[in-house]
Amino acid sequence: MEFFTIINIGGTIAFAVSGTLAGIRKQLDIFGLSVIAFVTSIGGGTIRDVLIGHFPVRWLLDSSVILLIIGIAVLTILFKNHIEKLDKTLTLFDSLGLGFFTLRGIQEGLAIDLDLMACIILGTITACFGGVIRDTFLNEIPTLFKKEIYATACIIGGLLYFLLRKIGLPTELVETLTVMSIVGIRLFAVKKNISLPKIK
Amino acid sequence: MEFFTIINIGGTIAFAVSGTLAGIRKQLDIFGLSVIAFVTSIGGGTIRDVLIGHFPVRWLLDSSVILLIIGIAVLTILFKNHIEKLDKTLTLFDSLGLGFFTLRGIQEGLAIDLDLMACIILGTITACFGGVIRDTFLNEIPTLFKKEIYATACIIGGLLYFLLRKIGLPTELVETLTVMSIVGIRLFAVKKNISLPKIK
Amino acid sequence: MEFFTIINIGGTIAFAVSGTLAGIRKQLDIFGLSVIAFVTSIGGGTIRDVLIGHFPVRWLLDSSVILLIIGIAVLTILFKNHIEKLDKTLTLFDSLGLGFFTLRGIQEGLAIDLDLMACIILGTITACFGGVIRDTFLNEIPTLFKKEIYATACIIGGLLYFLLRKIGLPTELVETLTVMSIVGIRLFAVKKNISLPKIK
Numbered sequence: 001m002e003f004f005t006i007i008n009i010g011g012t013i014a015f016a017v018s019g020t021l022a023g024i025r026k027q028l029d030i031f032g033l034s035v036i037a038f039v040t041s042i043g044g045g046t047i048r049d050v051l052i053g054h055f056p057v058r059w060l061l062d063s064s065v066i067l068l069i070i071g072i073a074v075l076t077i078l079f080k081n082h083i084e085k086l087d088k089t090l091t092l093f094d095s096l097g098l099g100f101f102t103l104r105g106i107q108e109g110l111a112i113d114l115d116l117m118a119c120i121i122l123g124t125i126t127a128c129f130g131g132v133i134r135d136t137f138l139n140e141i142p143t144l145f146k147k148e149i150y151a152t153a154c155i156i157g158g159l160l161y162f163l164l165r166k167i168g169l170p171t172e173l174v175e176t177l178t179v180m181s182i183v184g185i186r187l188f189a190v191k192k193n194i195s196l197p198k199i200k
Numbered sequence: 201m202e203f204f205t206i207i208n209i210g211g212t213i214a215f216a217v218s219g220t221l222a223g224i225r226k227q228l229d230i231f232g233l234s235v236i237a238f239v240t241s242i243g244g245g246t247i248r249d250v251l252i253g254h255f256p257v258r259w260l261l262d263s264s265v266i267l268l269i270i271g272i273a274v275l276t277i278l279f280k281n282h283i284e285k286l287d288k289t290l291t292l293f294d295s296l297g298l299g300f301f302t303l304r305g306i307q308e309g310l311a312i313d314l315d316l317m318a319c320i321i322l323g324t325i326t327a328c329f330g331g332v333i334r335d336t337f338l339n340e341i342p343t344l345f346k347k348e349i350y351a352t353a354c355i356i357g358g359l360l361y362f363l364l365r366k367i368g369l370p371t372e373l374v375e376t377l378t379v380m381s382i383v384g385i386r387l388f389a390v391k392k393n394i395s396l397p398k399i400k
Numbered sequence: 401m402e403f404f405t406i407i408n409i410g411g412t413i414a415f416a417v418s419g420t421l422a423g424i425r426k427q428l429d430i431f432g433l434s435v436i437a438f439v440t441s442i443g444g445g446t447i448r449d450v451l452i453g454h455f456p457v458r459w460l461l462d463s464s465v466i467l468l469i470i471g472i473a474v475l476t477i478l479f480k481n482h483i484e485k486l487d488k489t490l491t492l493f494d495s496l497g498l499g500f501f502t503l504r505g506i507q508e509g510l511a512i513d514l515d516l517m518a519c520i521i522l523g524t525i526t527a528c529f530g531g532v533i534r535d536t537f538l539n540e541i542p543t544l545f546k547k548e549i550y551a552t553a554c555i556i557g558g559l560l561y562f563l564l565r566k567i568g569l570p571t572e573l574v575e576t577l578t579v580m581s582i583v584g585i586r587l588f589a590v591k592k593n594i595s596l597p598k599i600k
Binding site: 029036060 | 317396
C-alpha cells in the first residue's frame with residue numbers, strides 16, 4: 001500500500017475515534033456516535049467538495065470508508081477505556097491526518113486552478129472542519145475557534161507548500177515537507193501546550 | 201391524487217408542525233417559526249440534493265411546497281393548543297413521512313447508480329436530517345443522536361428494500377413493504393417507548 | 401468605482417465587523433475571529449450559491465474579498481474600543497449591506513428563471529444567513545429567528561422589487577427603490593426598536 005494511503009487511513013481512523021469519544025461524553029446513543037464519528041472524519045472533505053462543486057461528494061462513492069468509520073466507532077465504544085490510554089498514538093495519527101488532509105485540500109484547489117489563498121483555505125477546511133461540525137452538533141463552540149495551534153499549522157504548512165513549489169523543488173519533496181511541517185508544528189504545540197492569543 | 205403524493209404531503213405537514221411546535225417552545229418570532237418549519241420539512245431533502253449534486257435543489261422549483269409549509273406554520277401558531285391534542289395523528293403522519301422520505305432518498309441514490317450503503321444513508325438523511333438542522337438551530341444536541349428508534353427504522357427499512365429487490369419482487373410491492381416496515385417499526389417504538397442503548 | 405460596488409464593500413465590512421465583535425464576546429482566538437468574520441460576511445452568499453448550484457462558490461475566485469475580510473477582522477481586534485463608538489455608522493452600513501445583498505440574491509434567482517417566491521427567499525438567505533451561521537457557531541439561537549425586523553425588511557423589499565418590475569419601471573430605478581426600501585425599513589425598526597411578535 002502506498003505511503004500516503006496509509007496516512008490517509010490513519011487520519012480517518014484518528015478523526016473517527018476523536019468524534020466517537022466526544023460523543024460518548026455527551027451521552028449519544030450508538031447511532032448518534034456513528035454519525036459523529038462519520039462527520040468528524042469526512043465532514044471537512046465534504047464541505048470542500050461542495051464548495052468547489054465536486055459531486056457526488058466523494059465518500060458516497062467509497063463504501064470502504066463508510067464501513068471503516070462505522071467499524072472504528074464500534075471498536076471505540078467497545079474498547080473505550082483502553083483507547084483513552086492510546087492518547088499519544090491518537091495524537092500522532094491526528095497530526096498525520098491533519099497534514100495529509102491539508103495537502104489533499106490544496107491539491108483539489110490547484111486541480112481547478114484556484115489561487116494560493118483559496119487553496120490554503122480549502123486545505124484548512126478539509127483538515128479542520130469535520131471537527132467544527134462535530135462540535136456544532138454536540139452543542140459547543142468549536143474548539144478550533146477557541147484554542148490550540150491546529151488550523152494555524154495547516155495555514156503555515158500551506159504557505160510552505162507554495163513557497164517550496166515556487167523555488168522549484170520536485171513535487172514529492174514539496175508534498176512530504178508540507179505534511180512533515182504541519183505534523184511537526186502540531187506535535188510541538190501539543191507538547192508545549194501552546195495556543196493562539198485570545199482577545200480580551 | 202396518487203397515494204404516494206398524499207403520504208408525501210402528509211409527511212411534509214407533520215414535519216412542519218413538529219418544527220413549528222419546537223420553535224414555539226424556544227420563543228421564536230413568526231419569521232423564525234416559518235424558517236424552522238421549513239428546514240424541518242425540506243432540510244433532509246436539501247442536504248441529499250447537495251450531496252448528490254442535484255441543482256437547483258428541488259424546493260426552489262416548487263412554490264407549492266414553500267406555500268404549504270408557511271401555511272402550516274401559520275395554522276400551527278393559530279391553533280397550537282388544539283394541535284397538541286392531535287398528538288396521535290401527528291405521530292402517524294410523521295411515521296408515514298419517515299417511510300416515504302427514506303424511500304425517496306434511496307431512489308435518488310439508485311438513479312445515479314450509488315451502491316446499497318450510500319443509498320440507505322441518503323434515505324436516512326432525507327428522512328431524518330431536517331430534524332437535525334431544526335435542533336442545531338434551536339441550540340440543542342439533535343434528538344436523533346440521543347434517543348428513540350428513528351433513524352434505525354430508516355436503516356432497517358432500507359436494508360429490507362434491497363433484500364426484497366434482490367429476491368425479485370415487483371417494484372411497487374418492494375416500495376410499499378419498505379414504507380410499511382419503517383412506519384411499523386417507528387410506531388411500535390413510540391408505543392413501547394423503546395430507545396437505542398446509550399454508552400456509559 | 402461604481403455606486404453598487406461601494407455599497408457591496410461597505411456591507412461586507414459591516415458584516416465582518418459584526419462577526420468579529422460577536423466572536424470577541426465569546427472569547428475566540430484570532431483564527432476563530434477571522435473565521436467568524438468570514439462566515440458572517442460571505443456565509444449567506446455561499447448558501448445561495450450552493451442551493452442554486454453555482455460552483456466553485458464565488459468567494460473562492462475572489463482573493464480580494466478574502467483579504468478584505470481578514471484585514472477587517474484584524475482592524476476590529478486592534479481598534480475594538482473605538483469601533484464600538486461607531487455604532488451608528490455600522491448600523492447604516494449593515495442596513496446598506498442588507499439591501500444590496502437581498503437585491504443580489506434576487507438577481508441570481510432571476511438569472512436561472514426561478515419564480516418570485518424562490519427569488520425572495522434567495523435574497524433573504526443572501527442577506528441574513530451569514531448571521532445565522534455566525535450565531536450557530538457561537539452556540540446561540542440565531543437572533544434572526546427571535547427578534548428585530550431584519551429578514552422582514554428583505555421580504556418586503558423583495559415583494560416591492562417584483563411589484564415595481566411588473567408595473568414596468570426601468571431596471572435601475574427598481575433596484576434603487578428596492579435597496580432604499582430595505583434600508584429604510586431596517587433603520588426605522590432599529591430607531592423605533594420594533595420587533596416581530598413572539599408566540600406564547
